Amino acid sequence: MLHGKVLVAQGGGPTAVINQSMAGVVLEARKFRNVDLVYGAYHGVRGIINEDFLDLTQETTHNLEMVAGTPSSALGSTRDKPDLKYCQEIFKVLQAHGIAYFFYIGGNDSSDTVRIVSEEARRAGYPLRCIHIPKTIDNDLVGNDHTPGFPSAARFVAQGFMGANLDNAALTGVYLAVVMGRHAGFLTAASALGKKFPDDGPHLIYVPERTFVLDKFLADVKATQDKYGRCVIAVSEGIHDDKGQPIITQLAKEVEHDAHGNVQLSGTGALGDLLAEEIKTKLGIKRVRADTFGYLQRSFVGCVSDVDQREAREVGEKAVQYAMWGQQDGSVAIERTGFYSVEYKLQPLEAVAGKTRVMEDEFINAEGNGVTDAFRMYLRPLLGSGMPDAFRLRTNHVPKVLSK
Amino acid sequence: MLHGKVLVAQGGGPTAVINQSMAGVVLEARKFRNVDLVYGAYHGVRGIINEDFLDLTQETTHNLEMVAGTPSSALGSTRDKPDLKYCQEIFKVLQAHGIAYFFYIGGNDSSDTVRIVSEEARRAGYPLRCIHIPKTIDNDLVGNDHTPGFPSAARFVAQGFMGANLDNAALTGVYLAVVMGRHAGFLTAASALGKKFPDDGPHLIYVPERTFVLDKFLADVKATQDKYGRCVIAVSEGIHDDKGQPIITQLAKEVEHDAHGNVQLSGTGALGDLLAEEIKTKLGIKRVRADTFGYLQRSFVGCVSDVDQREAREVGEKAVQYAMWGQQDGSVAIERTGFYSVEYKLQPLEAVAGKTRVMEDEFINAEGNGVTDAFRMYLRPLLGSGMPDAFRLRTNHVPKVLSK
Numbered sequence: 049m050l051h052g053k054v055l056v057a058q059g060g061g062p063t064a065v066i067n068q069s070m071a072g073v074v075l076e077a078r079k080f081r082n083v084d085l086v087y088g089a090y091h092g093v094r095g096i097i098n099e100d101f102l103d104l105t106q107e108t109t110h111n112l113e114m115v116a117g118t119p120s121s122a123l124g125s126t127r128d129k130p131d132l133k134y135c136q137e138i139f140k141v142l143q144a145h146g147i148a149y150f151f152y153i154g155g156n157d158s159s160d161t162v163r164i165v166s167e168e169a170r171r172a173g174y175p176l177r178c179i180h181i182p183k184t185i186d187n188d189l190v191g192n193d194h195t196p197g198f199p200s201a202a203r204f205v206a207q208g209f210m211g212a213n214l215d216n217a218a219l220t221g222v223y224l225a226v227v228m229g230r231h232a233g234f235l236t237a238a239s240a241l242g243k244k245f246p247d248d249g250p251h252l253i254y255v256p257e258r259t260f261v262l263d264k265f266l267a268d269v270k271a272t273q274d275k276y277g278r279c280v281i282a283v284s285e286g287i288h289d290d291k292g293q294p295i296i297t298q299l300a301k302e303v304e305h306d307a308h309g310n311v312q313l314s315g316t317g318a319l320g321d322l323l324a325e326e327i328k329t330k331l332g333i334k335r336v337r338a339d340t341f342g343y344l345q346r347s348f349v350g351c352v353s354d355v356d357q358r359e360a361r362e363v364g365e366k367a368v369q370y371a372m373w374g375q376q377d378g379s380v381a382i383e384r385t386g387f388y389s390v391e392y393k394l395q396p397l398e399a400v401a402g403k404t405r406v407m408e409d410e411f412i413n414a415e416g417n418g419v420t421d422a423f424r425m426y427l428r429p430l431l432g433s434g435m436p437d438a439f440r441l442r443t444n445h446v447p448k449v450l451s452k
Numbered sequence: 453m454l455h456g457k458v459l460v461a462q463g464g465g466p467t468a469v470i471n472q473s474m475a476g477v478v479l480e481a482r483k484f485r486n487v488d489l490v491y492g493a494y495h496g497v498r499g500i501i502n503e504d505f506l507d508l509t510q511e512t513t514h515n516l517e518m519v520a521g522t523p524s525s526a527l528g529s530t531r532d533k534p535d536l537k538y539c540q541e542i543f544k545v546l547q548a549h550g551i552a553y554f555f556y557i558g559g560n561d562s563s564d565t566v567r568i569v570s571e572e573a574r575r576a577g578y579p580l581r582c583i584h585i586p587k588t589i590d591n592d593l594v595g596n597d598h599t600p601g602f603p604s605a606a607r608f609v610a611q612g613f614m615g616a617n618l619d620n621a622a623l624t625g626v627y628l629a630v631v632m633g634r635h636a637g638f639l640t641a642a643s644a645l646g647k648k649f650p651d652d653g654p655h656l657i658y659v660p661e662r663t664f665v666l667d668k669f670l671a672d673v674k675a676t677q678d679k680y681g682r683c684v685i686a687v688s689e690g691i692h693d694d695k696g697q698p699i700i701t702q703l704a705k706e707v708e709h710d711a712h713g714n715v716q717l718s719g720t721g722a723l724g725d726l727l728a729e730e731i732k733t734k735l736g737i738k739r740v741r742a743d744t745f746g747y748l749q750r751s752f753v754g755c756v757s758d759v760d761q762r763e764a765r766e767v768g769e770k771a772v773q774y775a776m777w778g779q780q781d782g783s784v785a786i787e788r789t790g791f792y793s794v795e796y797k798l799q800p801l802e803a804v805a806g807k808t809r810v811m812e813d814e815f816i817n818a819e820g821n822g823v824t825d826a827f828r829m830y831l832r833p834l835l836g837s838g839m840p841d842a843f844r845l846r847t848n849h850v851p852k853v854l855s856k
Contacts, residue, residue, distance in 0.1 A: 058622075061623075062618070062619050062622045062623070064615075087850060088845065091622075098855075099850075099852040099853065099854055099855055100849075101849070101850035102845060102847070102848055102849060102850065103848045103849075103850050104845070104848075106848050107845060107846060107848065111843065111845070111846060112845075114841075114843035115843045115844065115845055117843070118618065118841075118842045118843045118844075119615050119618055119619075119842075120615065120618030120619045120621065120622050121622040122843075122844060122845050123845070124621065124622050124623075125622040125623050126623075127623070140854060141853075141854060144853040144854050145850070145853055207752060207753045207754045208748050208752055208753075210753040211468075211523050211524065211747075211748065211751035211752045211753040212747055212748070212751060214466065214522065214523055214524030214751055214753070215466050215523075215524045215747050215750065215751035217524065217528065218462075218466045218495075218524050218525040218528050218529040219465070219466070219528075219529050219530075219531070223747065225746075242753075316721065316724075316725050316728070316741075316742060317720065317721010317722065317724060317725055317742070317744055318721065318725060320720075320721060321720050321721055321722060321725075324720070337720075337746075337747065338720060338721070338746075339744065339746035339747055339748065340721050340743065340744060340746070341748070342629075342741070342742075342743035342744070343615075343616055343619050343627065343741065343743055344612050344615065344616070344743065344745070344748065346619065347615035347616060347618055347619035348611060348612055348615045349611045349612075349614040349615040349618070349646075349840045349842060350611045350755060350840040351754060351755070436753045436754040437518075437522075438522045438523075438753060439515065439518035439519045439521070439522045439526075440519065440522075440526060441492065441506060441508070441511060441515070441516075441519055441526050441527070442511060442515060443506070444506055444507045444508075444510050444511065445504075445505070445506060445507075446491055446503075446505035446506065446507050446549070448503040449503065449545075449548040449549055450503055450544060450545060450548050451502075451503055
């Protein structure tokens with residue numbers, strides 16, 4: 049076992065349970081005698097090169113538990129993607145502070161950061177144990193049954209659509225909401241779990257795993273409207289045409305890119321508004337409403353899956369155990385072992401880094417505008433206990449007196 | 453006491469607790485011997501002229517309780533605003549079905565409908581007791597301390613901003629969210645209840661009670677950004693310039709109006725996107741994100757104030773009691789009698805109908821970009837029990853080693 053300090057950091061988009069993983073690392077690491085101190089880097093890898101560290105050894109267990117139950121990244125986050133030079137800066141700092149264990153909680157991009165740091169450490173002959181801890185509401189990390197953060201965001205989306213469906217049933221018309229998801233449609237598909245009765249919405253679900261064809265979309269909406277007199281639609285922000293071009297880039301004048309070269313899809317209502325406009329003008333439906341779930345779905349306080357909380361805590365704990373008792377760097381992964389139970393394993397960083405999992409074919413219906421029962425079975429246990437339920441008045445029509 | 457049937461209907465935008473009021477009416481009315489049957493009109497006044505009634509006498513108490521806990525209008529709703537001819541149609545149907553008691557759960561527009569129906573009934577010499585039951589997330593009914601539906605929506609907005617603030621603290625930049633509210637800023641102001649630490653957002657709150665001046669807004673954002681390195685903003689959809697022109701109409705090409713002549717403000721992300729664009733281009737801040745809370749804030753399942761639930765139930769119950777034991781038509785209102793307790797009273801319909809309450813001056817700060825402690829004191833007890841809380845890691849910086 050290496051002797052030295054532990055450093056934990058959080059990268060990428062926050063989730064409702066990312067602090068559970070942080071607390072898992074800190075509380076578990078503080079048990080080991082070969083650990084001098086436990087540091088947290090403020091704002092991810094950027095905090096490391098800036099030597100912006102908090103000493104978490106002196107944080108109280110009580111407050112760590114309170115923070116664990118608070119959404120978003122308590123240590124702050126970053127979108128920086130370290131290159132070789134950036135990593136050399138990281139080493140300088142890690143060496144200067146005697147860091148022996150580096151835990152980075154994040155998604156695709158963060159796992160790639162851990163991979164680069166791990167490789168550079170090995171190349172430099174610097175003894176450093178690097179563990180990536182999975183986190184992403186997109187559920188797009190390969191080798192994982194699912195990723196911490198996704199279940200809580202999925203629960204928000206399901207509860208959001210449950211309510212939106214009830215609202216739409218009351219005032220009718222078309223309701224469309226845009227859900228986060230650049231390449232993977234898991235979170236958008238979660239909208240299906242808000243459905244109870246056969247005629248409940250969402251009636252149509254569009255994910256980035258299938259080509260989005262505007263004419264087909266409009267035909268689907270029209271058919272639903274004709275059948276139910278209303279239509280509730282879930283659309284992933286990452287839907288694209290047959291050339292892979294995001295639908296949103298076909299309208300945004302100036303498209304913003306982040307440091308990873310990704311187009312900005314969130315934080316704008318443009319996609320929803322465009323699709324609503326298409327429905328209004330081409331189908332002649334008057335009441336069309338578009339929402340964009342935006343940042344609510346990943347940071348709303350008070351909508352969390354207890355299953356997600358527990359697992360997010362455990363991947364943090366297990367990361368420390370793998371680091372201490374294992375012989376290699378890697379990425380912690382969740383494996384499903386029952387209905388419902390999980391185990392954890394350590395994957396090689398190369399198996400995860402920079403790769404994107406998308407929805408399996410068996411989760412998407414043949415028409416490409418909905419999900420299958422297999423997906424519902426997959427997601428339901430992740431949403432946790434206490435899921436709200438929607439009830440209806442039973443039909444008991446009074447005979448008409450006046451009209452013939 | 454009149455002998456006959458009871459009819460209950462729901463109008464306007466749904467809320468999280470509107471079914472509590474419906475259940476309150478039905479369960480209370482079923483106790484009275486002079487009531488033959490209890491009907492519900494499907495889709496408000498439109499359901500009446502279409503003779504689209506459900507017999508709620510045969511609904512089980514259990515299912516009524518389950519529906520009471522379900523958001524949105526279980527009987528469906530409508531935006532129809534009856535004129536004289538429409539009301540004559542209503543009478544024909546009410547007479548034909550032997551309706552003696554008419555309860556309409558709704559906001560401003562619905563109370564005006566009740567007023568017209570009540571007047572027309574009197575004019576026609578038809579014995580009909582008409583009671584308006586308050587409901588609106590906008591909290592804009594005069595003569596009420598607050599309106600059922602508002603506390604739950606306010607809780608959603610507060611929890612939403614609590615999370616958005618945490619998210620913004622992690623990745624920084626500017627975050628702006630548009631909240632419902634055409635003339636009254638109560639719901640937007642509720643965002644302030646998501647704030648815990650002094651540097652927490654929302655840092656700026658703009659309500660329709662004050663003129664929105666773009667340059668002042670940009671100066672406020674810049675000052676906040678300079679002070680905290682980030683900025684969280686709540687904006688009411690109804691903000692307008694000094695001529696009373698909604699900011700949103702200055703950009704929307706084709707503005708939709710509803711049957712009441714109101715401009716469509718909800719169900720589009722346009723206002724948020726415009727303001728974000730202004731901040732990006734005029735202040736040169738790169739990461740600017742805009743959300744529109746949209747329909748989530750009024751129908752999200754699983755975010756409800758227990759105080760709101762109880763009161764919504766009680767206004768339904770009280771409405772029936774006023775109808776049975778009172779001598780006049782009217783609108784039930786909530787009066788605050790302690791910290792925190794309420795009483796109910798019956799207002800004349802003319803006192804409520806078509807009038808709009810806006811935020812009292814003492815609730816808005818002098819600068820017109822935030823709320824006062826008086827508002828926080830006013831709102832806090834309405835949010836109910838079990839409000840989530842946000843925690844932070846305590847500052848405990850590690851001394852830098854490398855940088856001088």
